[in-house]
Amino acid sequence: MSATWRTLVPTLIVSITALLVLAPFFINIPALNSVQSILNSWTVIISAVTGCALGLVYMTHAIYASYQRNKDMEQLVMGVTTYVFIALHLGLALTQSGGVNSPAYQWWYTVVYQNVGATVYAFMFFTLASSAYRTMILNSVEATSLAVGGLIYTLRQIPLFQTWFPWMVPLGEWILLVPNVGGSRGAVIAAALAATVYGVRTIWGKEISLREVS
Amino acid sequence: MADLLMGLVGTFFIVATLSVLWKDNIVFRFGQAAVMGAATAHYMIMSATSIQSMVLSQMQILPILGLILGLLMYTRLFKGIAWVSKYPSSVLVGVGIGVMLAGTIKGQILQQIGMTVGDLQTALYTTGDGMAILNSILIFIGVVTSLVYFLFTVEHKGTVGHIAKVGRVFLMISLGANFAGELVWYQTQMIGRLMFIIQELLVPLGLA
Amino acid sequence: MSSVIVPGTILSALVLLVIAAASYYYFEKLKDPTYQPKLRDIPAITAIKEGVGKSLEENKPVHYQMGASGGQLYSTLVSMTLVALTFLRYISRLCAEMGAKLIVHMPYQAESIPLIEGTTLEGYREAGKPEDFKRENLRYYGRGALTWTQGVTASFAQEGVGLNLAIGIFYSDCPISLEMAKYMNGLNVGGTGRWIMVYAFAMMCDYVFLGEEIYAAAAVVSQDRMMLVGMLIEEVGKFFVFLLLGLGLLLSLVGMDVVALFNM
Amino acid sequence: MSDRPAGEDENIIVKLGTLPPSKYFLVHLAGIILMFIPLIYPLGLPVQTSQVVIDYYNTIENLPEGSVVAVSFGASASLLDEQEAQFLATWKILFSNKLKVIFYSTTEDANIILERHLGTKVKPADYGYTYGVDYALLGYSPLGEAGQAAFVKNIRSVYPVDYYGTPLDNIPLMSNINTESGVDLIIFQYTSCTDVEWVIRQWVVPYNKPALITTLGCCGPMAAPYYPSQIRGFLSGSGAGTEIEVVSGFPGPGAAMSDSKSLGILPWLLSMLFANLAWFMRRK
Numbered sequence: 001m002s003a004t005w006r007t008l009v010p011t012l013i014v015s016i017t018a019l020l021v022l023a024p025f026f027i028n029i030p031a032l033n034s035v036q037s038i039l040n041s042w043t044v045i046i047s048a049v050t051g052c053a054l055g056l057v058y059m060t061h062a063i064y065a066s067y068q069r070n071k072d073m074e075q076l077v078m079g080v081t082t083y084v085f086i087a088l089h090l091g092l093a094l095t096q097s098g099g100v101n102s103p104a105y106q107w108w109y110t111v112v113y114q115n116v117g118a119t120v121y122a123f124m125f126f127t128l129a130s131s132a133y134r135t136m137i138l139n140s141v142e143a144t145s146l147a148v149g150g151l152i153y154t155l156r157q158i159p160l161f162q163t164w165f166p167w168m169v170p171l172g173e174w175i176l177l178v179p180n181v182g183g184s185r186g187a188v189i190a191a192a193l194a195a196t197v198y199g200v201r202t203i204w205g206k207e208i209s210l211r212e213v214s
Numbered sequence: 215m216a217d218l219l220m221g222l223v224g225t226f227f228i229v230a231t232l233s234v235l236w237k238d239n240i241v242f243r244f245g246q247a248a249v250m251g252a253a254t255a256h257y258m259i260m261s262a263t264s265i266q267s268m269v270l271s272q273m274q275i276l277p278i279l280g281l282i283l284g285l286l287m288y289t290r291l292f293k294g295i296a297w298v299s300k301y302p303s304s305v306l307v308g309v310g311i312g313v314m315l316a317g318t319i320k321g322q323i324l325q326q327i328g329m330t331v332g333d334l335q336t337a338l339y340t341t342g343d344g345m346a347i348l349n350s351i352l353i354f355i356g357v358v359t360s361l362v363y364f365l366f367t368v369e370h371k372g373t374v375g376h377i378a379k380v381g382r383v384f385l386m387i388s389l390g391a392n393f394a395g396e397l398v399w400y401q402t403q404m405i406g407r408l409m410f411i412i413q414e415l416l417v418p419l420g421l422a
Numbered sequence: 423m424s425s426v427i428v429p430g431t432i433l434s435a436l437v438l439l440v441i442a443a444a445s446y447y448y449f450e451k452l453k454d455p456t457y458q459p460k461l462r463d464i465p466a467i468t469a470i471k472e473g474v475g476k477s478l479e480e481n482k483p484v485h486y487q488m489g490a491s492g493g494q495l496y497s498t499l500v501s502m503t504l505v506a507l508t509f510l511r512y513i514s515r516l517c518a519e520m521g522a523k524l525i526v527h528m529p530y531q532a533e534s535i536p537l538i539e540g541t542t543l544e545g546y547r548e549a550g551k552p553e554d555f556k557r558e559n560l561r562y563y564g565r566g567a568l569t570w571t572q573g574v575t576a577s578f579a580q581e582g583v584g585l586n587l588a589i590g591i592f593y594s595d596c597p598i599s600l601e602m603a604k605y606m607n608g609l610n611v612g613g614t615g616r617w618i619m620v621y622a623f624a625m626m627c628d629y630v631f632l633g634e635e636i637y638a639a640a641a642v643v644s645q646d647r648m649m650l651v652g653m654l655i656e657e658v659g660k661f662f663v664f665l666l667l668g669l670g671l672l673l674s675l676v677g678m679d680v681v682a683l684f685n686m
Numbered sequence: 687m688s689d690r691p692a693g694e695d696e697n698i699i700v701k702l703g704t705l706p707p708s709k710y711f712l713v714h715l716a717g718i719i720l721m722f723i724p725l726i727y728p729l730g731l732p733v734q735t736s737q738v739v740i741d742y743y744n745t746i747e748n749l750p751e752g753s754v755v756a757v758s759f760g761a762s763a764s765l766l767d768e769q770e771a772q773f774l775a776t777w778k779i780l781f782s783n784k785l786k787v788i789f790y791s792t793t794e795d796a797n798i799i800l801e802r803h804l805g806t807k808v809k810p811a812d813y814g815y816t817y818g819v820d821y822a823l824l825g826y827s828p829l830g831e832a833g834q835a836a837f838v839k840n841i842r843s844v845y846p847v848d849y850y851g852t853p854l855d856n857i858p859l860m861s862n863i864n865t866e867s868g869v870d871l872i873i874f875q876y877t878s879c880t881d882v883e884w885v886i887r888q889w890v891v892p893y894n895k896p897a898l899i900t901t902l903g904c905c906g907p908m909a910a911p912y913y914p915s916q917i918r919g920f921l922s923g924s925g926a927g928t929e930i931e932v933v934s935g936f937p938g939p940g941a942a943m944s945d946s947k948s949l950g951i952l953p954w955l956l957s958m959l960f961a962n963l964a965w966f967m968r969r970k
Binding site: 006009010011013015016017018019020021022025038039041043044045049051052054055057059074077078081082084085086100107108110111112116118122123124125128129132141143146148149150151152153157158174176177178179180181183184185186187189190191192193195196203213 | 223230240244251253257279305309323352360395399401404
């Protein structure tokens with residue numbers, strides 16, 4: 001009984017749901033379209049319900065455990081800071097007229113989230129640059145291909161090099177539109193085949209990654 | 215004043231984030247804690263708003279069933295009934311598998327093959343340009359050889375090994391192009407942040 | 423009839439049929455207990471064990487990440503989430519067996535948390551040490567790739583990195599965490615099926631799974647014959663693609679509209 | 687890899703080519719300074735344009751006056767630095783060609799950006815545009831690929847009212863438009879590289895609709911396989927943003943970034959040169 005409810009029923013749910021969502025792609029029956037749209041809307045609702053608090057629970061676990069391991073002032077301040085910012089944003093959304101569209105909420109959201117967001121991407125310029133410094137060495141055919149493809153297409157995008165070496169623009173475009181297309185198409189087809197096999201196996205009820213999840 | 219404050223606080227968070235380039239430090243940690251709080255709260259608010267508009271404002275049976283499935287996710291937190299959370303998870307995975315199969319086969323397998331041979335055909339019969347023909351032949355070779363690289367049941371030795379090696383070269387050039395696209399994008403982001411500091415902080419302070 | 427069947431889906435149905443038929447053939451073949459499918463070597467797999475050993479020697483944790491947005495359950499990328507879960511089960515079993523501390527950096531999709539926790543616990547159970555599982559080692563950083571990146575980076579800096587195993591759905595945010603692990607002298611092993619980001623793994627990882635290799639590697643680490651025959655089924659698909667490419671080439675040379683043909 | 691640090695007896699080139707991370711920080715610092723200088727003192731370096739950008743421009747230019755263009759706007763606030771030049775130049779070209787424009791936002795941030803920019807940087811009124819007659823803002827709806835599929839078949843199913851809450855039937859521009867057939871060109875502005883497949887699958891393959899895309903620099907390689915047969919032209923990254931400003935003759939933020947980009951990359955390129963020289967020297 002237990003195995004039925006814990007294993008068989010969830011496996012059946014996956015298979016049936018997948019077939020119901022897949023079927024309208026091949027067969028034009030209005031009822032199937034309606035079922036598909038209900039299932040689609042459920043996914044949005046389920047993820048919204050979990051988004052309300054489940055993440056917060058796990059975050060709290062980690063913060064609390066971290067403080068327990070290392071009971072110093074800095075840990076405490078950092079933990080409290082997170083909750084202060086949660087309270088600040090929740091408070092603004094609930095009390096200000098317009099909620100998340102209110103100027104006060106937008107101000108904080110822009111200052112904190114947008115700035116840090118953009119800076120994290122900016123930060124990546126440095127991480128990629130240092131990584132390329134370590135790895136883009138012309139010491140093998142593969143590494144040379146990577147370095148040549150990377151350098152030419154980088155220079156193609158930099159105005160100074162477009163001026164100094166005008167041929168860099170068509171060469172960069174060629175890299176993008178010929179060898180890149182050849183390689184990436186092969187990779188995309190291969191990954192798509194793998195995904196399809198995973199899909200078929202899951203519908204068949206044979207997928208191991210979902211089996212017996214405690 | 216509000217603009218200057220935005221410039222000051224914004225610059226603080228930019229510097230806090232970048233400071234880890236030097237080493238892990240308390241300013242970076244503070245910035246991280248603040249952003250984690252802001253992002254978690256925003257997620258919670260947007261999720262609650264979705265529930266309000268999709269379920270609570272209508273109070274119809276089907277959305278309510280969705281809500282119940284969502285609540286079952288929380289059984290994960292209770293030892294004895296944690297397995298119940300497999301039910302809503304199964305609905306999500308099932309929908310995902312259906313959506314994936316529907317989109318993948320045509321868009322990422324068949325049309326890619328169609329374009330590979332179609333470009334060659336166009337080059338041969340419509341354009342007739344030698345360079346275009348050579349390019350489309352190169353693309354064809356790239357697709358075939360890179361697919362050979364992804365064969366897992368055949369050892370990469372002898373002829374297969376040579377073909378796979380050519381495929382790997384195509385794949386590496388493609389990775390190089392991807393790297394370059396990202397590198398210049400990230401550089402633009404850095405320039406954008408410098409522009410923010412100039413416009414929102416240095417200009418109001420009369421320093422630029 | 424034509425109104426019931428959606429136009430432009432016949433060839434897709436054929437591909438699906440070929441994969442389904444190959445699946446049936448190999449699933450039947452698995453009924454023979456002596457049948458053992460074989461795949462070519464993937465060096466990055468052995469590196470995972472080596473990385474756990476290194477973590478133990480250095481007394482640093484093993485980090486597992488499936489991408490900031492790696493918990494996609496109802497998108498076209500769900501197969502990569504499943505691959506990441508297979509690796510999660512493997513690495514948690516390995517860590518439990520060898521006694522290493524495992525930190526799992528969970529993606530921001532909260533709906534994937536139950537599956538992640540269940541899979542991790544399953545790994546510990548398979549190793550016979552469910553009591554070693556600690557929920558506090560499942561880290562959640564709120565919505566968005568950026569907070570996730572910061573959270574992972576901070577964890578690397580503060581707790582150290584022995585092995586950083588990164589498998590799943592990765593977007594443009596992943597170079598930071600990979601580079602930070604490298605900076606902290608961690609062993610980087612990883613890969614993603616998203617081709618656009620594979621370059622970051624190729625450049626920053628000590629051992630990389632190139633694109634589709636993550637699927638093959640998942641089959642190997644699972645030690646499950648069902649997963650291994652999955653790769654054989656995939657190979658059938660690849661040979662079918664070669665056939666279509668050859669056929670398409672022939673038909674294009676005789677002047678048929680091949681683009682329309684492949685949209686059939 | 688030349689990650690073994692240089693010994694005392696090794697020459698300066700090897701030392702510069704094998705800097706440890708703690709010292710490589712100086713290369714980053716030099717990059718930041720060189721990026722900063724042209725923002726204060728612009729150099730005005732010329733910019734070359736590529737065919738893919740010219741094709742993008744010509745596709746819009748060749749539309750007859752009064753044609754309807756749908757703009758699927760999926761921008762992200764934190765990625766705006768990369769795409770702002772593309773957005774602004776595209777909208778200016780659309781408005782100056784007297785085309786009817788339907789904007790619909792597909793991400794949470796997009797609508798905030800759209801409203802802010804149309805209110806400050808590219809004001810439709812400056813081109814003689816009237817809201818509801820010449821252009822419309824449909825607001826935000828979390829459209830994934832399924833949502834795009836719904837949009838092409840029934841716009842009102844995903845956007846029953848516009849951004850200001852007016853039913854679409856009461857908006858003159860929208861009164862006779864409810865499917866893709868009312869749209870002459872789709873411009874797809876997005877940030878997630880694989881989204882290019884959405885416009886291909888939902889607009890181009892089934893309806894053969896002319897399509898243009900604008901995206902991040904890193905997404906160019908993913909968009910390239912679809913050009914020119916399925917996508918008529920595309921802008922990837924701020925570089926293409928600068929190019930479209932040059933092609934169209936509408937200056938914008940791309941020009942300011944251009945010089946900064948040229949100088950800021952130099953320290954990294956030099957370090958790459960030294961890294962390779964160091965490797966070859968050590969091999970000898």
